[in-house]
Amino acid sequence: MQSLGGIRSWPATWRTTTASMTTTTTESVRKVAQVLTVAGSDSGAGAGIQADIKVCAARGVYCASVITAVTAQNTRGVQSVHLLPPDSVSEQLKSVLSDFEVDVVKTGMLPSPEIVEVLLQNLSEYPVRGRVALVVDPVMVSTSGHVLAGSSILSIFRERLLPLADIITPNVKEASALLGGVRIQTVAEMRSAAKSLHQMGPRFVLVKGGDLPDSSDSVDVYFDGNEFHELHSPRIATRNTHGTGCTLASCIAAELAKGSNMLSAVKVAKRFVDTALNYSKDIVIGGGMQGPFDHFLSLKDPQSYRQSTFKPDDLFLYAVTDSRMNKKWNRSIVDAVKAAIEGGATIIQLREKEAETREFLEEAKSCVDICRSNGVCLLINDRIDIAIACDADGVHVGQSDMPVDLVRSLLGPDKIIGVSCKTQEQAHQAWKDGADYIGSGGVFPTNTKANNRTIGLDGLREVCKASKLPVVAIGGIGISNAESVMRIGEPNLKGVAVVSALFDQECVLSQAKKLHKTLTESKREH
Ligand SMILES: Nc1ncnc2c1ncn2[C@@H]1O[C@H](COP(=O)(O)OP(=O)(O)OP(=O)(O)O)[C@@H](O)[C@H]1O
Numbered sequence: 275m276q277s278l279g280g281i282r283s284w285p286a287t288w289r290t291t292t293a294s295m296t297t298t299t300t301e302s303v304r305k306v307a308q309v310l311t312v313a314g315s316d317s318g319a320g321a322g323i324q325a326d327i328k329v330c331a332a333r334g335v336y337c338a339s340v341i342t343a344v345t346a347q348n349t350r351g352v353q354s355v356h357l358l359p360p361d362s363v364s365e366q367l368k369s370v371l372s373d374f375e376v377d378v379v380k381t382g383m384l385p386s387p388e389i390v391e392v393l394l395q396n397l398s399e400y401p402v403r404g405r406v407a408l409v410v411d412p413v414m415v416s417t418s419g420h421v422l423a424g425s426s427i428l429s430i431f432r433e434r435l436l437p438l439a440d441i442i443t444p445n446v447k448e449a450s451a452l453l454g455g456v457r458i459q460t461v462a463e464m465r466s467a468a469k470s471l472h473q474m475g476p477r478f479v480l481v482k483g484g485d486l487p488d489s490s491d492s493v494d495v496y497f498d499g500n501e502f503h504e505l506h507s508p509r510i511a512t513r514n515t516h517g518t519g520c521t522l523a524s525c526i527a528a529e530l531a532k533g534s535n536m537l538s539a540v541k542v543a544k545r546f547v548d549t550a551l552n553y554s555k556d557i558v559i560g561g562g563m564q565g566p567f568d569h570f571l572s573l574k575d576p577q578s579y580r581q582s583t584f585k586p587d588d589l590f591l592y593a594v595t596d597s598r599m600n601k602k603w604n605r606s607i608v609d610a611v612k613a614a615i616e617g618g619a620t621i622i623q624l625r626e627k628e629a630e631t632r633e634f635l636e637e638a639k640s641c642v643d644i645c646r647s648n649g650v651c652l653l654i655n656d657r658i659d660i661a662i663a664c665d666a667d668g669v670h671v672g673q674s675d676m677p678v679d680l681v682r683s684l685l686g687p688d689k690i691i692g693v694s695c696k697t698q699e700q701a702h703q704a705w706k707d708g709a710d711y712i713g714s715g716g717v718f719p720t721n722t723k724a725n726n727r728t729i730g731l732d733g734l735r736e737v738c739k740a741s742k743l744p745v746v747a748i749g750g751i752g753i754s755n756a757e758s759v760m761r762i763g764e765p766n767l768k769g770v771a772v773v774s775a776l777f778d779q780e781c782v783l784s785q786a787k788k789l790h791k792t793l794t795e796s797k798r799e800h
């Protein structure tokens with residue numbers, strides 16, 4: 275198989291040629307993998323064009339769309355189907371194929387022989403970029419039993435479209451229809467159907483077994499003309515399987531567009547469908563028998579959204595946990611966090627250098643619940659993986675941890691990122707990289723952090739002056755000296771972060787209350 279380009283990025287000199295001149299620019303260009311889906315619109319957005327675009331986006335591939343039909347569909351079934359005129363389909367195809375560098379064309383609902391004809395015509399006029407380029411999902415009947423493409427398309431499919439296809443992905447009913455109605459009720463019959471379909475000309479065949487009766491596994495049969503592969507996954511008990519077929523085919527197309535070989539693309543796609551079904555097995559969208567699922571693995575219960583978005587004033591009394599201190603005082607992280615919040619902490623950071631990952635994750639999840647129900651943000655020190663896994667509000671990183679811009683790209687735009695800065699240069703960089711706040715210190719000598727240079731109140735003032743970001747002071751701060759810190763009077767110094775002053779104490783609650791009082795008084799005075 276010829277390999278495809280995939281995502282290419284080259285920073286080298288780029289030459290653009292126009293009719294009148296040649297310019298040389300050193301700007302880098304980033305080519306992206308591109309799929310074109312030719313399919314029907316599903317108003318319920320679980321299948322069809324809408325699914326295809328979501329899958330490609332989820333897989334990091336651009337997806338252009340040519341609409342062949344507009345269906346009125348929901349989770350109860352298909353209410354109507356409106357075919358677009360073949361001329362309109364043809365215009366859409368020309369627009370995309372004449373302009374975009376399409377790597378892979380994926381077809382879904384092709385509801386009439388005339389529409390297949392204009393597709394074939396355009397594919398011959400505008401060869402696509404990759405030569406492994408055509409994924410045909412021969413959509414015919416919806417799971418609810420509605421005909422999306424009738425028997426009139428069978429002969430043009432068999433004779434002209436399938437021979438051009440790199441892969442076809444029929445479900446058992448579609449495989450049966452293409453083969454003139456043969457019985458397909460077992461994996462053995464799926465294998466024999468795959469073989470017969472291969473003789474119609476596609477390079478690879480995947481017969482999907484989502485609708486195979488009485489199977490505890492969901493089995494798909496792949497045939498490359500030589501060898502069979504059975505792809506098994508446990509059948510997921512869910513009503514949300516609408517659009518699995520479109521999703522599988524689009525994911526195959528997306529992986530091919532990135533340069534994958536066919537078998538790897540199919541395996542990734544199967545795993546993607548499986549993961550998405552599992553993630554969304556209990557979501558409720560619509561009142562009918564077959565619901566859509568979540569291609570981005572990110573739909574959430576409205577209750578679970580972050581209660582409070584970050585405000586600079588949240589840095590006022592910033593509590594940072596420490597496992598050694600909790601051990602020493604024989605309390606859990608969860609109890610420490612509860613007491614700190616009750617005493618007035620306005621933001622929490624879990625800084626657990628010694629905890630085992632599994633244990634830390636469980637504790638972090640409990641802390642997220644506590645913080646969220648109190649409207650207090652929870653950050654994780656350094657461990658981006660834990661922050662993602664427990665859906666914390668953000669992370670705090672040091673200068674030798676993962677760079678802030680990379681953290682931002684991993685966590686997305688709405689998570690909080692704080693970064694420790696000792697110098698003006700670091701403060702400038704924090705702003706450029708998209709941090710939300712700066713932690714600056716150690717202001718005073720501290721035992722909590724070994725080999726940590728003390729910057730003093732002067733150093734803190736410099737960092738504040740160098741940045742537009744809100745700053746929280748850290749290092750050796752407690753009830754006795756918090757006021758002297760706040761007195762430096764820089765407008766972006768929003769509060770103090772404390773470790774020992776709260777957690778290396780017998781009673782976290784009373785220390786938090788005292789510190790909160792001190793800070794409130796010093797705020798009133800300045
Ligand atoms: N309940 C399930 N659990 C796990 N995998 C499933 C389940 N249902 C379908 N699949 C998988 O989803 C993919 C699509 O298969 P299916 O046979 O349902 O296609 P389809 O009928 O064309 O889909 P649709 O018409 O609903 O879009 C296959 O890889 C199949 O194994």
Ligand SMILES: Cc1ncc(CO)c(N)n1
Pocket residue numbers: 313314315316321322323345347382383413415416417422516517518519520
């Ligand atoms: C538009 C459209 N395409 C494909 C399918 C198959 O799931 C569907 N239900 N609707």
Ligand SMILES: [Mg+2]
Pocket residue numbers: 417445484485515518519
């Ligand atoms: Mg199905």
